[in-house]
Amino acid sequence: MTDSEYDERRRSIGARRNPEAQEAILDAAEAILIEDGAAAFSIEAVARRARAGKPTIYRWWPTRGTLLLDIYHRQKPAVIHADTGSLEEDVTLFIERLLEYWKGGAGQVFRVVVAEAQRDVACAEALRTYAAGRRRQTAAMFERAIARGEISPDTDSLLAAEMLAALAWHRLLTDRLAIDRNEAKTVARQVVRGLKVSD
């Protein structure tokens, strides 16, 4: 599922559900997140703030993890993926922008989503679907480079995309989001050119 397919599915379920009530709940949930942070976030607090019944929220989002993921997804900007005509530059910008974006509150929210997914099956499934969509989006960066003849046509673009996303997750989950341009460039160089001595 691509990112826009994920959106589409979310909207279409939302439409069946009652889009205004759903957006009101997401707004309330977002406000609570900003005020109290992801750790303190609970369905109870969201219900109070949105003046909605807890059963209503649970019907739409079975767990706090799934609700947090939808808020995270709704906030996420589309500017992470660049298209500069150079894969190394695109990869450098991708890793810089994603880690920079996570330094704000969004990183805190996403960390909690990943943590919840380790004990909440519904959240795990939603996260897996979401991550697969993001992977396809990031893989497009590599597909464009194949089309330009910049990288080998037998590149596994999804795997390359996953390795980049995985590095970003690893930095987030070990609280090491600071990255300078040189390090981001080294990431890109090692991913694109590899490690092998040219022969």
Place this chain on the structure above:
Amino acid sequence: MTDSEYDERRRSIGARRNPEAQEAILDAAEAILIEDGAAAFSIEAVARRARAGKPTIYRWWPTRGTLLLDIYHRQKPAVIHADTGSLEEDVTLFIERLLEYWKGGAGQVFRVVVAEAQRDVACAEALRTYAAGRRRQTAAMFERAIARGEISPDTDSLLAAEMLAALAWHRLLTDRLAIDRNEAKTVARQVVRGLKVSD
């Protein structure tokens, strides 16, 4: 800190602490993990089983996450890192063996450690130290390849090691541990040879 330095530190703190009592607690904790799983694991249950006071355990391990990490570390075999003389083969074996190892109970334990680290500062710090040690160990695989002239001497070995570990974490945290030899080989090929068309 290397893996053996981490061991050393654990042992030396243990010696100051009372090594027998410490090992008895780790044994009890391990038994509970095997019987009930990581999700149900609590300091209370460990104290009961080890016939130790909760304050004793808390003095040595401030949180359940830090205790889980020590059990995980104590169990982990040294066979993950191969030295075949070919970096691509070493990387293939590393990713295969680590994911295979995690398919047993160890993966469940490590997932919970990573989840706990997102809300428990002591666990986060212990995990960061542990991961840095493992990274240095994995980087040795790349250092050997540099010494053999197989890869470029300006390779950032720690970064290459981190990208591998990050991929493994990502698979674990999204519950996608199954990997076949072809995919493991593709990982190794893309890491070592890169994506660029040779020119």
